[in-house]
Amino acid sequence: MSEQLILVVEDEPSLAEAVAARLRAEHFAVQVAADGPAAVESFRRHRPDLLVLDLMLPGFDGLEVCRRVQAMSPVPVLMLTARDGETDQLVGLGVGADDYLTKPFSMRVLVARVRALLRRAGRAATPAAEVVRAGPVEVDPLARRVRCRGAEVHLTPTEFDLLHCLAVAPGAVFTRAQLLERIWDWADASPTRAVDSHVKALRRKLGPGLIRTVHGVGYSLEVPA
Template sequence: MAEKILIVEDELTLQETLAYNLKKQGYLVESAGDGPSAIVKAKQYQPDLIMLDIMLPGMDGFEVCRILRKDMLVPILMLTARDDEIDRVVGLEVGADDYLTKPFSMRELIARIKALLRRAKIMQEIHPADAQDRKVYKFDNLVIDENRREVMLNGKPLNLKPKEYELLLFLGQHQGQVLSRETILEKVWGWDYFGDSRTVDVHIRWLREKIEEDPAKPKRIITSRSAGYRFEG
């Protein structure tokens, strides 16, 4: 069955161009031109991927992403007109999976979409028979339940974004090992991810703010100078 993509873009010419090219690739496409209608269509249409412009009338893309992330795990590719690191960091912080700066080539866009959909499919294709092979990782007052995709700290659930959870799980699975940023990027984001290693640093910082007693003096996630990170548990 063809995968569904929701395009959220207020510039009509670009919206129609994107829709035309994605349909040529065999995708089913719906479009929205402002923030509020994007939220409504996303919940009604249940797309497999959302392309989300940052600058939107009614509500910007950051807020749309933040709202959708509360109950949807669909991959979100954010579009920005500026090559601004702040936009990229904020986009990741509110739950976006990737970002693309305008103007971009259709070839690069299609490659990003395919990579995001491929990773999402891998995550979804976890068979029930595998449940008994998954584990619960306990590190004192921190518990990672791989089966439930849940993290508990001091007996209370932590509200982690999908990539924060996947990163913490990967670190927990390799307790005591020094992991390079490149290794983490490949294993957590995928070898075909187009971002750079700064993405890892940003997510490590967010995790520290949630699981460390003093994020400025971390005892769980240790920086190994010039090498990467080591999870002590």
Template sequence: MCAHVLVAEDDVKQAEVLRRYLEADGHSTVVVHDGRSALDHARRQPPDLLVLDVMMPQLDGLNVCRILRQESDLLVLMLTARADEADLLLGLDLGADDYLTKPYSPRELMARVRTLLRRVRPAATGATAVRRVGPLRIDPSRHEVSVDGRPIDCTPGEFAILAAMAEQPDRVFTRAQLLEHTSGFDRNSTDRTIDVHVMNLRRKIEADPRRPAHLVTVYGIGYKLTEGAG
């Protein structure tokens, strides 16, 4: 699966290692070393995936992610040296689809890249059929979600969760299972990663996010997608 990947990393040596691994995997790769260049290139030639370092000159990765997420639904994989959970959750809340904390191995990053691209580009196996769950309509081939006919903007990670759950309505998914459908198993903060995506989805699809009728918590286990009462 070849893709156009933009790498925004201010560490020149690290960026070159990532470029070599990505190109060896068949992806066309562009490298920039500051946030402003990342933003300009992403607007000029939108990538399929942005590998985005958080700590960069001119404009940090969190602001780049925030700005681009308002303009597009491109995939964002964040790289961060920050181990604080609040910083990681902020990145996810801004729309990042996955993150890696430094130091990491390039092989681990490539596994995340492959999983992200695979999850948001469904194979021709029948998984592209439109799914309806109550007022929700999920169209994997068009990457579209609507509620009672009203279009909903979803990040790739949010969409992957809805698409996976819509395949089996009323099935209870654990957080680890949902993470496998979005960006692979993350040993750093699996539960909170999914919780942030679910919180954002509820804001978008529920009439009252505080009392969800469709994306429901099953306490002690995980979440399920249901048609709702009545």
């Protein structure tokens, strides 16, 4: 089996080399790019299995890189950011990033997130064929298409997986830990706002009243009577 290829996009040389060295030690093949245009060109040439992508880059930023590569071919993206603001995270998730890490971060955590995203991508390649209908929401896992109230809704890969998980059991409450394990494949439920950020993005696209917050517990997809 060939090595999975990861493109590391980071303009700080010492950090780029540290991330690349750790990933190579974990038996991944690695390409490195230091700015936005180089990242897009490297993606076009090598078609990596995953991007580790810094938000702030010369040329154009990580958000634009994410937009351009996702337009070429869907790929898992782990975004790195020096900022912990919710708006920055939502914007990154909205253009196709699957997860994010705030600097400084542990290399152990980075490797765990990379492996989890790659496992998820492998599962998505062999989806269940059954269309799920829950109230006004229709989820087609084979075509990876969503309709809500008759209109098609364009979701990122992670938003799609999250909605599908909620839709197969409408009314059931999923804890954040359960969603982290099922969608992100994190067994330890590490502290994160990834679930909350993706739920907010889903609400913006689906409209109000469908995803209910159960305070102190988690989320459910509500089907109107």
